Amino acid sequence: MEHTLPSxxxxxxxxxxxxxxLAAQGTPISHAQALETLAHQWGARDWNTLSARLGNDAPTGFAPGMAVSGRYLGHHFTGQVKAARMMAQGHWQLTLRFDRPVDVVTSAHFSNFRQQVNCTVDANGASPRKTSDGQSQMVIDMG
Structure with missing residues (x-):
């Protein structure tokens, strides 16, 4: 199985x-050592090899730490990808952490705020799941 490399x-x-x-656990390492470790985790011999695989073009897809914005249940959000996993047919399973909680209830009588959600989106950033009015539950801005 081939994984899409993050940027x-x-x-x-x-x-x-x-x-x-690692420093917080009492095992300080240099930035270069951290890059080499990540390269090994991605199956590359070293950071230079992994860096060459990346090329000059930004890869498509999602990666932990990536800043995102869009609409969740019709509400605008900004946040960060906490976890990302590529699935079949170009879909991504994501855990997003919003900068500010989003109210997921449309009732005027009560609220239910979410700061973190799990979702599945296609390569265009739209979820296949729809709201009752036919809109994608999650739409991530891709440009």
């Missing part, structure tokens, strides 16, 4: 988080 920026952000986590 170079997403990989570097991952390396920064790895470095910070």
């Amino acid at each position: 170079r920026d997403a990989l570097k952000a991952q390396a920064k988080r790895l470095r910070a986590d």
Whole structure:
């Protein structure tokens, strides 16, 4: 199974988080060591090999740490991809963490705020699941 590589920026952000986590546990490593570790996790011999695979074009898809914006149940949001998994037929299973909670209830009598959601979207960022009015539950801006 072939995985779509995250962007170079997403990989570097991952390396920064790895470095910070290890330092907090008493095992400091250099940024270069963190990049090498990530390269091995992605099946590359070293960071240079992985970096060459990325090429100059930004890959399509989603990666942890990626900033996103769009509409969830008709409400505008900004947030971050917490987890991403590529599925069959170009779909992505995502966990998104919103910068500000989104009210998922349309009733004027009560509210139910969500700050984190799991969703499935296609390569265009739209969920196959629809609301009662036929709109995609999740629409992520892709441009």
